[in-house]
Amino acid sequence: MTALVPELRVLVCGTADRGDDGAALAAITHALPDLPEHVRCRIEVRRCPQLDVTDIIDLHDGESCLVVDTVVGVEPGTIVTMSLDELARRAGSITPRSSHALSVDDTLLIAEAVRGTMPPGAFVGIGGKWFGYGERFSRVVKAGLPALADAIRDAIEALLLARR
Amino acid sequence: MGHGGDLRFQVENLTRVEGEGSLHLRVRDGVVREAHLEIFEAPRYFEALVVGRTPDEIIDIVARICGICPVAYQMSAVHAFESLFEVAVHTQVRALRRLLYCAEWIESHALHIYLLHAPDFLGYPSAVELARDHRELVTDGLRLKKAGNHLLSTLGGRPIHPVSVRVGGFSRMPRKAELMALRPILEEALALSLATVDVAVGLHGPDFEREPRLVALRHPTEYPLNDGRIVSSDGVDLAPPDWDEAFHEVQVPWSNALQSRADDGLPYLLGPSARIVLAGEQLHPLAKEALARTGALDSIRRNPYRSIVARAVELVHVTAEALDIIDAYERPDRPSVPAVARPGVAAWATEAPRGLLFHKYVVGEDGKVEAATIVPPTSQNQAAIEADLATFAPRILDLPIGDATHQLEQLIRSYDPCISCATHFLDLSVEQIP
Secondary structure, eight states: OOOSSOSEEEEEESOTTBGGGGHHHHHHHHHGGGSOHHHHTTEEEEEESSOOGGGTTTOOTTOEEEEEEEESSSOTTOEEEEEHHHHHHOTTOOOOSOOSSOOHHHHHHHHHHHHSSOOSEEEEEEEOOOOOSBSOOOHHHHHHHHHHHHHHHHHHHHHHHHHO | OOSSSEEEEEEEOOOSSBSOEEEEEEEETTEEEEEEEEEOSOOOOHHHHTTTOOHHHHHHHHGGGOSSOHHHHHHHHHHHHHHHHTOOOOHHHHHHHHHHHHHHHHHHHHIIIIIIIHHHHHTOSSHHHHHHHOHHHHHHHHHHHHHHHHHHHHHHSSSSSOOOEETTEESOOOOHHHHHTTHHHHHHHHHHHHHHHHHHHTOOOOOOOOOOOBEEEEOSSSOSSSOSEEEETTSOEEOGGGGGGTEEEEOOTTOSSOEEEETTSOOOBOSHHHHHHHHGGGSOHHHHHHHHHHTOHHHHHHOGGGHHHHHHHHHHHHHHHHHHHHHHOOOOSSSBOOOOOOSEEEEEEEEETTEEEEEEEEEOTTSSEEEEEEEOHHHHHHHHHHHHHHHHGGGGTTSOHHHHHHHHHHHHHTTOOBHHHHTOOOEEEEEEOO
């Protein structure tokens, strides 16, 4: 599935045993098999429980990046899509003061500073509701997984198309 | 602000520390009467959450207290239960637990030195701005942190909240080849750690000195991670389960975190500086050499801003020790030995990246926990931080509020506080009373 020189890196965030936090993992397993082979061979899929600067800074020139995760601050089940640049600079965003884990904003902005440019890419997420222990999803997120998988496929195709 | 009358000074939101809190100073006639580190992060009730759970469940639950030091919580808990159950683990299990701890220290220290603390010394508001002008410096820090992540993933199953630690050993022991594959990454990390010491020793904060009471584990043959005796700079010498024979928790009205005091009621300081001073003899030879080159041992003891040098020296220690452990590793036949629960009190202390972490559990006849006490390092350091703030604050009272806030935040960041652990940071206010 992974091309020798991938054109798109898909970063699948979250952990499977924290309820809705595992939504990206579940959705990607539905999204990938439906992609045409000529698309799948151009992408590289990585699991990253927590988005890290080092997941982004070594993208090669021209390689795009798609980040998939569960989000809070929107209605549970809502699909959220935006560019990485928007994600890093969104006004009025909720930025946790906790910094032992860098916020998504800081992670992207540090990556931009180190690379010199923000990597081209997008974020696709779903609003989560329940983040307790266990592998089950909240009803609203479970119902939203097909839409999340569709949004992932759309984002992959759009990012690859944009390279041409 | 000024010197006449009373003054209240408030830092509303402390940045680049873990968790949420504020600092409130109350000043009368230029003298700081109160310095309160107000921790308003919500209580997290982990000590109640573990009641009714089995020891193995608890090891996974307490890891969730912190995203940057989950291993510390697992280590204090597993050693407590194994001590009560009289479980003797395989020597390679013991070594692998040290390796797991090394991974956590690499991650935590690299993050703090490069992304949280260095911007203070170099005049940047955050790591983002630092990265724009010092790309190589930040990249080095990220590579170091990633080395810790790799090691933690290999041993613990994932880079955050590892899941492999069990009473009696591990759920799985890695193959030698898996660990040897990490060698190049750790060799680079060792080189980066040695370079970090050179960077850190050149970073100077304010010339602020005091003589804190220091507390750390000390072991006769190894640098303290998960074993040793609790010792202090003024003569305390206790077995790891006996922390509460010399220290106790107190509740203060301005904090959701319990504070700790020595039994004479006075504060004490934990963490890298305390360990270097009290247990530096057991540093890895490479770390010992690096420390000697800095000539900073005395200033590490007296000046809180030099904790960045102590952390850098410890980075050398844990990367060097990690390589040694990997070289000597032989996979045992079984990942764990059987453990039979028994009723009683299970207690132990280990060295989290930011200091001594004490756990105590009452285990019932059914092998489940009936009561728990978890005393994180930030709770223990809180009173010492407040004492240092009160001593330091008079020199910033005439500064513009932004500069004063920055200097106080920098001092607090020197202790690398983890408030989420302790509530389980900074809004600054200075109050001048008419």
